[in-house]
Amino acid sequence: MVTQDQERHVAVLTPWYPDAQIPFSGAFVESMAAAVAPGLDRLDVFHTDEWIVNASAERRERIWDAHAGMLPRSVPPVRTVAGARLRRVPVILPKSKWRDFGERAEHHAHWLKAALGGEPIEAPVIHAHVPIYSAWAALQNCRPDARVYATEHASFLVKILRQPRARAMYDEILHRLAGYFVVGDVLHDVVAGTFPHHADKIRYIANPIDFGTRRAAPPTALRRWLSVASFKAGKRHDHLLRAFAACRADDPSLTLTLAGDGVLRPEIEALVDELGVREAVTFLGMVQPSEVPGIMAAHDVLVHPSAFETFGVVAVEAVAAGLPVLITRCGGPELVLDGIEDAAGVMIDVVDDPQALVDGYRLLRERYPSKTDLEHARGHLESKYGYEAIGAQYHRIWFGENGAER
């Protein structure tokens, strides 16, 4: 354990971090950095960013040599949140290795070492996000006395653990970590089921949420629906649209805003036309994470019929912004809203029928506002997921029970 008189210097490793190309990628890591930075003497963030190179073996050798030579001089610390120093390390990777998680992990470790000029990471405490990449890289590049922690967020963890080499590496990671965290029950069950000998080591930690922006007043009627989700199959936009069309048949004043984008956009647009709700549906496209609270505050209800979520950050963001939620019990949300389900809105089971969502909406309209309590839900969630709460939790993990008091 790091004692109070030692420098409170922490390094965060992550394969995802917002940049100018994808501002929402790894936004939760940026939030984590903002939450933990107060009270630290120094916070370093290492973003190991995969860059795929498709070149012949002969050419690849020259590229690899050049990259190894240029890396240590080419990753100066840049500004990020809360005074932290961010280093972006391009992890070049042959296209042929893309499907091999173990190989990718080795590349993260290798190029981080090159970027550090062979020196270990200075910080005595390291927290890695997505263990197969970042914790592996951290454990190969830490000081001998460093304590390495990791949080698993990856929705593709099952795929990782299906590969024998990656599974063996993950086992070793779990063995060597000072602490291991997951963001939801689903991930807990996957890890505990695969590595029963490490089950006692698994603990929960949440992503911090910004409670700074909220509606000026609670919604008076739940007419402006909002969905914040990427356009992929698991988010079930088809259910959302069919349920919206059915509800709008009863109440033509309803509108739906879709924040997000993705491969399914053409199909979703086609379904909007097929259902005849084009004039009531707005596509916002991809939005910056910083825009989400404002967008939420301009709507009346968050509707999120996803089939699977490891955490369910969107539910917390909605309540933080002052919105009731209509959301599925799909892994993370029921854990997040445990004890305040009724106060926050309505939860429904994941069933293959949009009517469940229609029924959920009707129930929410009956219950809102008298049988919900958004203020209570918001206060409860802020005490669990607000920056201050999560920052203090991290500090206790890294520096002991009194670690948050500084």
Next chain:
Amino acid sequence: MNVLFVAPSGARAKALATETRRAADAGHRVLLVAESEAKLAGHDLDGRVETHWIGSSAVSYTEPAATRFFRRKVPLGLLRRVGRGPLRRRARKAAKHYRATVIAGLDADKKTRTQRLRRDRRDAVVREQVQRWAPDWVVLHEPLAVEAVAGFLPALIAERPALRTTYAFEELWDETDG
């Protein structure tokens, strides 16, 4: 400073538009070397950014006339002629087989040679621009940029150790931040 962005494919076009503007806002002279304007369409490149287009897609391998004639035209022409007679079915089958093997092989070879020519052109143009422009700061904006400079930038850095290289244009951290 002269800041040179190397982004041959424009794979990170949105970031490129943001970061080149950021560099120009910071008072730098900014040059972008990329494949073509079309690759950056819809990303609103700042007017202050000087551009040099590689245009490698205009280059393609031209097969020798003898190959075109003797290996593509003649065999298929013969089979077409044979196919007008009683051997129609066999000729059609032979032509199909010939296309799947010989012609496909010729096409693959043409594609590989074209890719090589384009790659050589890209590497040569990037090298030329780095030499011509004598940048103080080179931003290797994407994987292809690392590939394109691998043959000469390490030597140039050895000659000019003050040359700054990064993979993005972002505000540098300094002591006053922490």
